[in-house]
Amino acid sequence: MSQSLSKIYVHIIFSVKNREPLIQDTIKEELFNYLGGICKNLECNPIQVGGYRDHVHILCILSKKVTLVKLLEDIKSSSSKWIKTKGEMFSNFYWQSGYGAFSVNPTEIEVVKNYIINQQDHHKTKSFQDEYRAFLKKYDVQYNEEYVWD
Secondary structure, three states: OOOOOOOEEEEEEEEEHHHOOOOOHHHHHHHHHHHHHHHHHOOOOEEEEEEEOOEEEEEEEEOOOOOHHHHHHHHHHHHHHHHHOOOHHHOOOOEOOOOEEEEOOHHHHHHHHHHHHOHHHHOOOOOHHHHHHHHHHHOOOOOOHHHHOO
16 A cells, blocks of 8 residues: 555543643533644544543544654643643642553544543442443453552
C-alpha cells in the first residue's frame, strides 16, 4: 500500500492522584475543554471528554502520527501545569501515573459518548474503582490490584 490509513477509536481513563475529588464543578468544563484541545493539537480528534470529581474519560481518534504514550504524556503534563494556574486549591494537583486505554468499536461510539456524558449520574451508585475494575474485566486485562491504585 502506498498510503497509510487508520482510524483507531480509544477510550482513555485516568484519575487524580490518590483519587482526590479535585475536579470541581467550577473548573470541570474548562478542564474538559482544555484536555480536548490538547488532543486536537496532537491530531487526536476528541469525540467526548468528561469525567467526575476524581477521574477523566477521553474518547478520541488516535492520530497515526502520535503514540498513545506520547498523547497521555502531553495530556497529563500540560493539563497539570495549566490547572495549577487556576487557583490555590489546585497548587498540589497531580494526575495519577497510570492510565487505562481501551479500543472502541466504531458501532459503539454513541454508547461510549453517552457513558462519558452521564458520569455524574453513573457515579451516584458506583465508585471510580468499581467502574475501572469493570473496564479491566470487560477487556480481560490482567492486573495486580496492589499496583492499580498507587
